Amino acid sequence: MQRFINNPDDIVDETVAGFVRAHSDMVKLDAENNRVVLSQWAGEKDRVGIVTGGGSGHEPAFIGYTGKNMVDATAVGELFSSPTAKSFHDCIKAANGGAGVAVLYGNYAGDNMNVKMAAKMAKRDGIEVKTVVANDDVCSAPATEREKRRGVAGEIMMWKIGGAKAATGASLDEVIATAQKAIDNCRSVGVGLGPCTLPAVGHPNFEIEPGKMEVGIGHHGEPGTRVEELKTANEVADDMTRIVLDDHNLPAGTEVAVLVSGLGATPVDELYVLFDRMASQIEAAGLKVYKAYVGNYFTSLEMVGATLTVLALDDELKPLLDMDTACPGF
Amino acid sequence: MQEINNKGAGGIISGVAAVIVDNKAYLSEIDGKIGDGDHGVNMAKGFGRAADRLDPEGTLTEALQVLSDVLMSEIGGSMGPLYGMMFSDMADSLGEAETIDAAKFGAMIRAGLEGVQDIGSAKVGDKTLLDAFTPAVDAFDASIAAGNTFPEALVAMKAAAETGRDSTIDMVAKVGRSSRLGERSRGVLDAGATSCAMILGAFAEDITARLS
Incomplete structure (x- = not known):
């Protein structure tokens, strides 16, 4: 595969530089840490600050969700690797407007450790920090061990709703409770058809044989829980929908938001093919699709594949999902 | 007397870094089988940067x-905080010591092990760097307690680290990125245990050379 690379070691810095230049109306670089992207609205007085962060290679996540009524400060890691504790700490300081900071991030070993250390550092600065750890990826652990599940595209819903809640002037505890509810109401699944390559490594970090697919694949190429013959788009859509809804177990009549994201190298038209069938299946299960997002929202370099996220809505979450935002990712 | 000077021992870390940088591709390759293949890349970046900045003629404490600092503030990932805490606690343990004998070295690696246990959540048998590190520290202490010399204890430490590293092949990962694979993580070395055995091996060889 041919790629646009200068020096593989510089790709993250160059991505961030291009990103803040392109979207300077909404985001800026932290003055002292070039691995911290700030919303132009970050640090607003008496509003709870929202922080996230994660490895690079998932663009537009994580940086793309920095903006108005969204994330205030985003820590940027190496490709597929957690940001440093220092970067999370710098984010917390920049996002703090005196009402505390909610760090809303995904369940990965590195992020857990670095956020824990950053929260400790922030405590010494006198900043109150609370966290929500996203774990929406159904196939990464059984339902009985939900605390072990990874966070994937459901994080976008958590940031959207958490950021909107903060914008209403809610307290830190209220923002945390609502962001927690948002991720608790999310279930996601990924299917991979082709692997991805870290430019500095130079070869794919796992193989998917021609004609096969991996059901339950992770955002970093964590191999799936099932490898089987590639089926038609409708059959794959049915499988993905079944996995998510079986785990979700939602009462009929529930309104949901549906997010179908490409993993980087799947054409957007195929995502719409999947979505059409998924929406039919979701409606057939007695649920109502209130809002849909289809596109490349949370990618994994040039992995071929897609993820499905279903968020169950209620009267609190709907207006928060609908609140206007200004961020490059939407 | 079986001891080395702390001053001038900064070069040990230059040697450790060289081993990690030389094995960049190998570490990424084994990580890629059950992880995401970035272990070697990130380790080489951190250890390489540290080697450029440290003073080989300075103390081991300073070099650690x-x-x-590089691992914790510039590398991140899982290995940033884990190895960052390990080397920071090793540096704290050595402190201002002028010389390093077997007792000080044993206390230093024990402090490093406790640092890793404190920040991480793994136990021995979970297929992590602790499977190399824990038996290595225990073997060093046991060898000294049995009346062996400092170099003999270093040989025991290095051997135990390698045996511990190899034991990870048959393990199923319990924490970290590969843990979600369950049985599919069996049959592959753990990248963290492999890099840890390299680090301890490089320590053993350099200190042995300094002692003779």
């Missing part, structure tokens, strides 16, 4: 602190 330089390495820890």
Whole structure:
């Protein structure tokens, strides 16, 4: 595969530089840490600050969700690797407007450790920090061990709703409770058809044989829980929908938001093919699709594949999902 | 007397870094089988930067602190905080010591092990760097307690680290990125245990050379 690379070691810095230049109306670089992207609205007085962060290679996540009524400060890691504790700490300081900071991030070993250390550092600065750890990826652990599940595209819903809640002037505890509810109401699944390559490594970090697919694949190429013959788009859509809804177990009549994201190298038209069938299946299960997002929202370099996220809505979450935002990712 | 000077021992970390940088591709390759293949890349970046910044003629304490600072503030990932805490606690344990004998070295690696246990959540048998590190520290202490010399204890430490590293092949990962694979993580070395055995091996060889 041919790629646009200068020096593989510089790709993250160059991505961030291009990103803040392109979207300077909404985001800026932290003055002292070039691995911290700030919303132009970050640090607003008496509003709870929202922080996230994660490895690079998932663009537009994580940086793309920095903006108005969204994330205030985003820590940027190496490709597929957690940001440093220092970067999370710098984010917390920049996002703090005196009402505390909610760090809303995904369940990965590195992020857990670095956020824990950053929260400790922030405590010494006198900043109150609370966290929500996203774990929406159904196939990464059984339902009985939900605390072990990874966070994937459901994080976008958590940031959207958490950021909107903060914008209403809610307290830190209220923002945390609502962001927690948002991720608790999310279930996601990924299917991979082709692997991805870290430019500095130079070869794919796992193989998917021609004609096969991996059901339950992770955002970093964590191999799936099932490898089987590639089926038609409708059959794959049915499988993905079944996995998510079986785990979700939602009462009929529930309104949901549906997010179908490409993993980087799947054409957007195929995502719409999947979505059409998924929406039919979701409606057939007695649920109502209130809002849909289809596109490349949370990618994994040039992995071929897609993820499905279903968020169950209620009267609190709907207006928060609908609140206007200004961020490059939407 | 079986001891080395702390001053001038900063070069040990230059040697450790060289081993990690030389094995960049190998570490990424084994990580890629059950992880995401970035272990070698990120380790080489951190250890390489530290090697550029540390003073090989300075103390081991200072060099450990330089390495820890780079890992914690510039590398991130899982290995940033884990190895960052390990080297920081090793530096704290050595402190201002003028010389390093077997007792000080044993206390230093024990402090490093406790640092890793404190920040991480793994136990022995979970297929992590602790499977190399824990038996290595225990073997060093046991060898000294049995009346062996410092170099003999270093040989025991290095051997135990390698045996521990190899034991990870048959393990199923319990924490970290590969843990979600369950049985599919069996049959592959753990990248963290492999890099840890390299680090301890490089320590053993350099100190042995300094002692003779």
